[in-house]
Amino acid sequence: MSPSADTSSITYWSNCLIKVPHSILAACIALGLGASAQAAPKPASKALEPNAEGFMTLYIGLCMNHLSDLQALRTDLLRGEAPKLPPESAARFLNGQPGDAWPVPYKGQLGNYVVALPAGNSMCTLHARHADPASVERAFAKVVDKAPSPLVAKRGKSQEHPGGAAGKLRTLSATWVQPGAERRMQFMVTTAASDKAGRQAVGSVAIVGEPDKK
Numbered sequence: 001m002s003p004s005a006d007t008s009s010i011t012y013w014s015n016c017l018i019k020v021p022h023s024i025l026a027a028c029i030a031l032g033l034g035a036s037a038q039a040a041p042k043p044a045s046k047a048l049e050p051n052a053e054g055f056m057t058l059y060i061g062l063c064m065n066h067l068s069d070l071q072a073l074r075t076d077l078l079r080g081e082a083p084k085l086p087p088e089s090a091a092r093f094l095n096g097q098p099g100d101a102w103p104v105p106y107k108g109q110l111g112n113y114v115v116a117l118p119a120g121n122s123m124c125t126l127h128a129r130h131a132d133p134a135s136v137e138r139a140f141a142k143v144v145d146k147a148p149s150p151l152v153a154k155r156g157k158s159q160e161h162p163g164g165a166a167g168k169l170r171t172l173s174a175t176w177v178q179p180g181a182e183r184r185m186q187f188m189v190t191t192a193a194s195d196k197a198g199r200q201a202v203g204s205v206a207i208v209g210e211p212d213k214k
Contacts, residue, residue, distance in 0.1 A: 052135035054106035054113060055128040055201050059189075060143065062104065062115050063124035063205040067185070070121040077102045077117075082110060093127050094118055123206040131201040133191035137172055140189045140203065144174035151176045151185075167193030182209040 048056075066073035078084065082103045085093075090101035099118035103110050104126075114127045128136075147153035156173035163169040169192050177184035189203040 048139060049132035049135040051112060051128060051131040052139060055126065055131045055136055055203070056139045058104060058106060058113055059126045059203045063126055063203065066124065067205055067207065070117060070124055073124065074100065074117050090116065093125065123204055125202060125204040127199045128201040129199060130195055133193060133200065136189060136191050136201045140172060144187045147176040151178055163192055163197065165194065166197035183207060184209050
């Protein structure tokens with residue numbers, strides 16, 4: 001299963017990225033997502049390494065789908081069956097920021113995926129203990145490389161650096177932005193070559209930048 005973007009509802013987001021305060025932005029995106037039965041990109045049917053499939057399905061379904069209202073995602077997770085990780089465990093997934101983290105199931109199984117929400121509701125990150133790096137990168141690129149018009153997709157330069165016992169690390173990034181606007185959607189994924197890395201894939205999604213000012 002290889003994720004590809006269904007942009008029928010995300011197209012609406014472009015009108016929300018220009019010259020609007022954050023509170024209005026959240027409501028605007030929520031209306032756009034609710035306007036379509038396809039509220040987020042969906043995986044298309046094509047063979048993909050199972051853990052990479054799970055990673056991208058959860059990245060889309062949790063982080064991308066809830067970009068407009070991460071507080072609602074936090075509330076849903078608090079009500080879920082999986083308990084929130086204790087602070088000392090959550091810290092490993094929050095990169096030094098305050099916030100919370102939860103183990104999340106895929107196909108009824110817990111243990112491979114954790115979603116982390118830093119305080120402030122500005123970012124969502126998904127972590128996979130095991131996921132084939134090449135499959136994750138290929139699926140991520142398929143999702144983010146084509147933005148819905150009039151948004152423009154821009155890929156960042158891939159960055160590689162040594163990860164010690166984790167093997168080579170690579171980060172891919174992309175943004176979706178309305179030409180001339182300051183606010184943009186930012187997508188990132190980092191993969192580790194070694195299956196002994198502890199976290200072999202980490203993906204994030206956020207709205208960054210300030211509204212245009214006159």
